[in-house]
Amino acid sequence: MRLGLVLGDQLSFDLASLAALDPARDAVLMAEVEGEARYVPHHPLKIVLIFSAMRHFAQALRERGWQVHYVELDADGNSGSIVGELHRWQHALGATHIHLTECGEWRLEQALHDAALPLVWHRDTRFLCSREAFARWAHERRQLRMEHFYRGMRKRTGLLMEPDGSPAGGAWNFDGENRKPLPRQLRGPFAAHFAQDGITAAVVALVRRRFSDHYGDIDGFDYPVTHAEAHQLWQHFLDFGLAAFGDYQDAMAEGEPYLFHARISAALNIGLLDVRCLCEEVDQAWREGRVPLNAAEGFIRQLIGWREYVHGIYWLRMPEYAGLNHLGNDRALPEFYWTGRTRMRCMEQAIGQTLRLGYAHHIQRLMVTGNFALLAGIVPTAICEWYLAVYMDAFDWVELPNTLGMVMHADGGYLGSKPYCASGRYIQRMSDHCKACSYKVDHVIEDDACPFNALYWHFLIRHRPLLSTNPRLTLVYRSLDGMTASRRDAVWQRGQALLAQLDARQPL
Numbered sequence: 043m044r045l046g047l048v049l050g051d052q053l054s055f056d057l058a059s060l061a062a063l064d065p066a067r068d069a070v071l072m073a074e075v076e077g078e079a080r081y082v083p084h085h086p087l088k089i090v091l092i093f094s095a096m097r098h099f100a101q102a103l104r105e106r107g108w109q110v111h112y113v114e115l116d117a118d119g120n121s122g123s124i125v126g127e128l129h130r131w132q133h134a135l136g137a138t139h140i141h142l143t144e145c146g147e148w149r150l151e152q153a154l155h156d157a158a159l160p161l162v163w164h165r166d167t168r169f170l171c172s173r174e175a176f177a178r179w180a181h182e183r184r185q186l187r188m189e190h191f192y193r194g195m196r197k198r199t200g201l202l203m204e205p206d207g208s209p210a211g212g213a214w215n216f217d218g219e220n221r222k223p224l225p226r227q228l229r230g231p232f233a234a235h236f237a238q239d240g241i242t243a244a245v246v247a248l249v250r251r252r253f254s255d256h257y258g259d260i261d262g263f264d265y266p267v268t269h270a271e272a273h274q275l276w277q278h279f280l281d282f283g284l285a286a287f288g289d290y291q292d293a294m295a296e297g298e299p300y301l302f303h304a305r306i307s308a309a310l311n312i313g314l315l316d317v318r319c320l321c322e323e324v325d326q327a328w329r330e331g332r333v334p335l336n337a338a339e340g341f342i343r344q345l346i347g348w349r350e351y352v353h354g355i356y357w358l359r360m361p362e363y364a365g366l367n368h369l370g371n372d373r374a375l376p377e378f379y380w381t382g383r384t385r386m387r388c389m390e391q392a393i394g395q396t397l398r399l400g401y402a403h404h405i406q407r408l409m410v411t412g413n414f415a416l417l418a419g420i421v422p423t424a425i426c427e428w429y430l431a432v433y434m435d436a437f438d439w440v441e442l443p444n445t446l447g448m449v450m451h452a453d454g455g456y457l458g459s460k461p462y463c464a465s466g467r468y469i470q471r472m473s474d475h476c477k478a479c480s481y482k483v484d485h486v487i488e489d490d491a492c493p494f495n496a497l498y499w500h501f502l503i504r505h506r507p508l509l510s511t512n513p514r515l516t517l518v519y520r521s522l523d524g525m526t527a528s529r530r531d532a533v534w535q536r537g538q539a540l541l542a543q544l545d546a547r548q549p550l
Contacts, residue, residue, distance in 0.1 A: 044068045044162075045137035047128060050078070050092040051146050051437055053099040054313035055106075055269075058164035059141040065107045071131050072100050073113035076122040081149070082431040085258035086249050087265070087400040088308075091434055094245040094267040095312055101241075102268070111135075115248060124150060125157045132159065144173070146311075147438040148360040169353055170195065170317065170346055176354030186355070186456070189215065192347030201325050201342055202335075210328070211335045215343065216288070219336040223472055224293035230301035231282035235264040236271050257380050258397045258432060265308065265434070272306065272314035279304035280327060288337030292405045294388070294473035299395045303403045304341075307435035317345050344404075352443040355457055364442060367422050368454035369505055375424040376544050379411070384550055386493060387479035388469045389414060400434035405472065407433075408462055412449035416463055417497040418544060419504075422452040460514040463501055466492035487532040493540050493550050500537025503530070 046063045048070055060070070074093050093115070100112045113120055113127055121127055128140060140159055144166040145151035154161060165172055171179075179194070180186050193214050196203060202210040238246065242263065250260055266272040279287075287302040295301060309315050321342050328338035356363070378384040382394040392406040402411070407429070415425040426445045430436045447457030466483040470476040476483040476492070485491035486499075502509065502522055510519050522530070543550055 043135060043137055044139045044141055045128075045132060045135060046070045047124070047140060047142040048072050048099070048103075049124070049143075049145065049150075050074075050096050051312045052143055052166075053095055054168055054316070055102075056167075056316075057143050057313070058167050059143040059162075062141050062162070062164060065109070069109040069111055069135060069137070070100075070103060071111050071113075071127065072096055073120070073124065073127040074115040075113075075120065075124055075127060076115065078124065078150075079115070079253065082427050083256045084253075084430075085397075085400040085432050085434060086253050086256050086260040087258060087263055088434045088436070089249045089253055089256075090242070090245050090260065090263050091265050091267065091308060091400075092312060093249070094242040095314065097241050097245065098268045115252065123153075125153055125159075128154075128157065128159055148356070148364075149438065152361075168313065168317065169350060170199065171350045171354060173354065173357040176350075177358055180354070180358055187459070188347055188351045188457075191351050191354075192343060195346045195350060196342075199321070199346060201321050201346065202328065202339055210339070216336040216339045217343075220288055220340045221292045221472075222289045224290050224295050224301070224474075226474075228286075228290075229295070230286075230298055230303075231278075233300050233305070234275050234278040236266050236274075238263060242267055256431075258400060266314065269314050272309035275309065276304065276306055276315060276320065276323075279306065280323065284324065284327065284337050284341065285333045286337070288334055288340045291340055291403075292472055294391075294403075294406060294410075294469075294475065296391065296474055296478065299399055299401060301403070305401065308400075311435050311437055311440065317349070321345055349440065352447075352457070353439050355443045355447070356439040359453075359456075363446065363453065364423070364426075366446060366452045366454070368452050369419070369450075369508065371419040371421050371450070371452070373419045373421065373541070373544060375415070375420055375428055376418070376549075377547060378549055379425075379428055385480040386414075386550055387481075388473060388475040391475055396432050400432065402433070407444075408449055409464055409468060409472070412445070413462065413464055413468075414494065414497075416450055416461060417494065417501045418541060419501075420450075422446050422450045425450060455512075460512055461501075461509065463498060464494070465498040466494040469494065487529075487536045491536065496533050496536035497540055499530075499533045500541075503534060503537075 044063055046059050046068060079089050100110045103110050111131060121130055132140060139162050141162045143164045196209060204210060246260060246263055266275050283302040283304060290302050293301060306315060324338050324341050327333045328335055379393060382390055382397055384390050388410050392402050392410045396402050426442055429445045430438060430441045443457055447453045451461040470483045481492040482490050483492045486495040502518060509515055
């Protein structure tokens with residue numbers, strides 16, 4: 043007999059390794075292991091999501107006729123690692139071969155390659171662009187820009203394309219129409235919630251008992267844990283969120299953690315949803331006139347553009363990519379990232395929401411928590427570990443390029459052509475956080491000035507040798523040079539004082 047391994051982020055019925063096996067004579071192994079739950083301090087909600095979804099998936103496989111060997115975390119003999127469980131079960135079952143699909147993390151895949159096991163690897167066909175196809179695309183180019191990759195994916199899939207081969211609406215990208223601030227009275231649709239069944243309740247109790255030392259709340263878990271529930275969440279977004287998503291996907295608002303976002307990334311990343319189906323339904327919604335083009339294009343760009351692109355970058359550049367630190371950052375992650383206790387309203391809201399829900403949308407991650415880490419010079423590995431730990435949808439293949447490359451510019455512009463740095467003015471424009479903040483967004487050097495303002499200029503001053511030649515920062519450095527010498531010195535001193543507070547572990 044042969045044994046098939048299904049990991050916690052591979053809960054798809056059409057997984058390539060499952061397709062290679064015969065339910066009548068082969069078996070499936072699934073295991074909850076301490077090593078995967080603790081290699082970073084994962085948010086308790088993330089552990090609940092994965093373990094509960096795994097248990098539901100195992101049940102569904104059995105209903106489809108599979109013989110499933112499922113190892114719960116507290117089971118006798120649990121070795122604590124995926125490699126250990128494969129050795130244990132191969133010996134117990136006498137399996138001649140172990141079939142498995144490419145992993146989502148280089149760390150685990152390398153451990154499996156190093157194990158003395160009869161492994162048969164299969165490509166992860168859930169991605170539209172394979173690792174090999176991305177490597178071929180990258181080999182032909184001097185610069186790997188997402189926009190070029192995205193256009194090729196649009197042509198290949200036919201999504202939002204006209205019969206003559208031109209892009210719908212005459213443009214490839216409507217990003218300029220995706221950045222509207224939220225009107226004062228507009229709020230997002232009600233959030234979809236899912237009740238806990240017996241399986242999920244048991245997992246919540248397990249995680250509460252075994253991982254009480256991890257940061258993040260566990261109360262009120264209400265995420266989808268089955269394919270049917272994930273599709274209900276997706277349909278909710280199609281019906282109530284997508285039409286406005288295009289205009290307001292970058293907006294932030296007090297008391298509105300989700301706004302018009304789909305909240306499906308965790309379900310998608312563990313296999314409960316299929317990227318092809320999602321994009322095809324969005325394409326159809328646009329063609330039927332149910333959503334505007336900027337909404338359909340903005341959503342599809344995030345999936346077949348950015349998501350597939352960072353997956354390709356990750357497997358092209360690992361493992362050396364994880365250690366890059368182009369800007370030479372050396373500052374520890376401030377404690378308030380783990381507690382949410384800070385007087386900066388935007389940071390308090392984003393971090394508090396993250397610890398409570400295991401969720402924040404892309405602008406909160408990029409332009410609030412990520413922007414602060416960039417400006418403060420946080421060590422890239424520290425902020426990367428934080429993102430990997432606290433978000434329910436975070437797996438290394440998607441988190442690392444987004445954080446190290448997009449957020450921290452630690453790869454020197456390999457992934458993004460410029461650092462995504464901004465002062466408090468950006469946050470004021472895209473949110474209502476500044477109204478309730480202890481700091482003043484229109485002040486720069488005063489004691490009550492928004493920390494983002496001085497830190498923004500401090501960042502540009504200290505990294506001038508590396509960044510001033512970037513054509514996308516020409517106007518910014520022209521503004522810096524337009525300051526008087528005394529003003530620049532005052533900005534620098536305010537930035538130094540703020541960073542000294544961080545070094546002294548004093549909350550801002």
